[in-house]
Structures are given as structure tokens and as C-alpha cells.
Amino acid sequence: MSTPDLAISQTYLPHTGKDAAIEFYRxxxxxxxxxxxxxxxxYWITVGPVGQPAVSxxxxxxxxxxxxxxxxxxxxxxxxAKGTFAALNLATPDVDGTxxxxxxxxxxxxxxxxxxxxxIRDCAVRDPAGNLLxxxxxx
Numbered sequence: 001m002s003t004p005d006l007a008i009s010q011t012y013l014p015h016t017g018k019d020a021a022i023e024f025y026r027x028x029x030x031x032x033x034x035x036x037x038x039x040x041x042x043y044w045i046t047v048g049p050v051g052q053p054a055v056s057x058x059x060x061x062x063x064x065x066x067x068x069x070x071x072x073x074x075x076x077x078x079x080x081a082k083g084t085f086a087a088l089n090l091a092t093p094d095v096d097g098t099x100x101x102x103x104x105x106x107x108x109x110x111x112x113x114x115x116x117x118x119x120i121r122d123c124a125v126r127d128p129a130g131n132l133l134x135x136x137x138x139x
């Protein structure tokens with residue numbers, strides 16, 4: 001059996017404010033802003049790591065799908081506020097250095113760099129919308 005020729009292209013995370021999202025992903029993480037699309041008061045912002053043009057994160061207005069009920073929108077908002085709605089894992093060859101750089105930029109810390117029992121070293125921060133970002137040490 002052959003392996004499909006698949007690659008990760010985009011992933012989606014909700015945001016709660018265009019300016020705060022851009023400041024976090026561009027100015028604090030160092031990602032490039034690749035596209036901004038506005039419709040009424042809603043914005044979709046595509047960001048991605050410099051040097052990885054094929055991988056993008058699309059920051060979306062939360063719960064804008066027309067099939068979502070008002071009760072479901074409330075649940076999404078509550079989960080975002082607690083930081084339990086969406087997450088993203090990132091990787092770096094220097095998790096401690098990356099963590100210190102983010103702390104200096106006043107990023108909300110969830111977990112300092114820690115050696116995990118399953119063999120990786122990582123830390124965790126939150127973006128302005130409450131999304132959990134785990135940053136893992138590459139080997």
C-alpha cells in the first residue's frame with residue numbers, strides 16, 4: 001500500500017480581536033502575516049512561520065459557522081475564556097530560549113519549560129484569545 005502524498009497546509013484557531021491577534025502572532029511569536037480578509041466587522045488573518053510558506057494558521061472569528069446555534073456560540077465563548085477550546089503545538093530547537101524571549105514580551109505563561117515523563121521538554125503559553133500553545137523542544 002502506498003502512502004498518500006499529504007501535507008499539512010492550514011489549521012484554524014479562533015481569535016477575539018484582530019489587532020491583538022496580529023500583535024501576538026507577528027510581534028511576539030515572530031510569524032509573518034500573510035493575508036487579512038475582512039467582512040463587515042469580522043476578520044480572517046492568515047499567519048505562518050517565516051521560512052515555512054506551505055504551513056499557515058488561519059485566525060478566524062469564533063463560532064461564525066451559520067450552522068452553530070446561539071447556545072453553542074456561548075459554549076465556545078466560555079471554553080475560549082478558560083483556554084480549553086483550541087490548542088496548537090509548536091516546535092523549536094531551543095525551548096528555554098524561546099520561552100525566555102516570550103516572557104520578555106509579556107506573553108501569558110501557562111507552564112514553564114519542563115521535562116515531561118513521556119520524553120519531551122516543553123512549555124505552554126496562551127494567545128490573547130485563550131488558545132493554548134505548547135512549545136516543544138526538537139531533538
